[in-house]
Amino acid sequence: MLLKRFLLRYYPPGIILEYEQAKQIKTKSIDLLELSPETDIDSLLDDISRREPLITPNRMGQVRQLIIKLQTKLSKKDDHKFYLFKVLRAHILPLTNVAFNKSGSSFITGSYDRTCKVWDTASGEELHTLEGHRNVVYAIAFNNPYGDKIATGSFDKTCKLWSSEDGKCHHTYRGHTAEIVCLAFNPQSTLIATGSMDHTAKIWDVEKGTEVRTLSGHTAEIISLSFNTTGSHIITGSFDHTVALWDVHAGRQVHTLIGHRGEISSAQFNFDSSLVVTASMDKTCKLWDVRNGQCVGTFSGHEDEILDVVFDSTGQHIASASADSTARVYNAVTQACVTKLEGHEGEISKVTFNSQGTQILTASADKTARLWDPVTGQNLQVLEGHTDEIFSCSYNYEGNIIITGSKDNTCRIWR
């Protein structure tokens, strides 16, 4: 094995090693999820050199520089104030979901008007309209980190794959017998997974445009789906109150996470894919051990249905959003409630951390999106302007641009 070069990953912090083995270039990552500006470099370096044979003593200087770079980035004070940059009015019906590409240079919006639009973030100009679906475009995704492809899932029961560069449709995936409501690319961008109201999830081949397999087992609609960080497993959350963990390549159900007493609204892996967090209409969130499928914690406290739940990029914190118009932040390790985010005057349907984990964004039926300090719970800003409820919101990777998609048919860029 021969180390070729280092690559930096800012969020979550890590160093990627590119190396040669048997004439093949491979990569592996040293995850530094707990790195902070205060971390003692020398002891960290000791630790790394003990754990990682690829890093020989003569490389230690380089690694030290990389860690200093990561720490500098982490210690950057973040007092960015957002203002409304553009109102995009090209859709003629309500928006569904919105998503950025990795660099944040462009983003996509899905709509009840059956199109997905590709936008240039810097100018707010419409780059492409992806036309062809015969019903609502609900689920959308870029194949990040590459960003050259877009997948759209529609109420017309099909999924389409598009080039983000020229807006051309490469493939139409047919097979679901009801609306497609969630989808994701695997991290390698070789597969797309779709979840449907027909109770199944399907896996499709990006290159060939064919169905790879169907994941059957749920007894009600699948409304949430995500890959783990390596792409080896998928979780599907269903209205049948359970979450299923699937081995992607074997197509086998590994565990069923049973315990919620209401429909699942959201399910997500943490970064190292050891835990899954789930949110339910039963007013609780649960934390699960991926290895054995056992519930290791229940977060109660919300007074109404929980509509969304997320980990921050390092997996250390969890945020939940509820119909009780509050959001809550939990420590994923101690499972303690860190703070409660109060101020919205309507249900909160989406919650997300910025990549740095230093800020939380919530979208609400009260027509506002709000920014919060995840430690103190302080409301930092109210993003006002939409004239109807906000359905979706997203930060770019850098955390300095926000997009919001609303029932008022507009998308707004805040920066």
Next chain:
Amino acid sequence: MGLLELLRKLKASPSHEIRVLLLGLDNAGKTTILKSLAGEEVSKVTPTQGFNIKSVKQEKWNLNVWDIGGQRNIRPYWRNYFENTDVLIYVIDSADRKRLDETGLELTELLEEEKLQGVPLLIFANKQDLLSAAPPGEIADSLGLNDIRTRTWQIQACSAMSGEGLEHGMNWVLKTCSKPK
């Protein structure tokens, strides 16, 4: 409401729920009817650019009423909402005689939609409080309602502003839907 709630409403309705689709030309009074049914203030209603959904409790029934904007440019999108419809309510501005033909054409197209085959139809002949309103009999003739053979239908004179006639119409909806499908 939120996107998730939209998905829950999209599911085939459980036995005690009725999914009602409210369609008609712009300015027919669909949103006013929706608000009136939900017991809300009807004075401030603006043109619907997308849709409004409200759950209305009547007796043991939960009516999920979908009010879809009727402007010409968004009419082609009505079909987004056809799935699992239990009752179609078509609203007509009885005082807008100039557009009776136009609304008739839209209705004819709707009734030809495969996904709405056999779905019971209630016509609200709205705005009967206006002097120039056409009586329901004249509207039924103009729409050719008497030629409908493949579904149950009813025409009901009403005024969304005063609420008159709405209850009658909704009683017909409940009666029709509580029969075994």
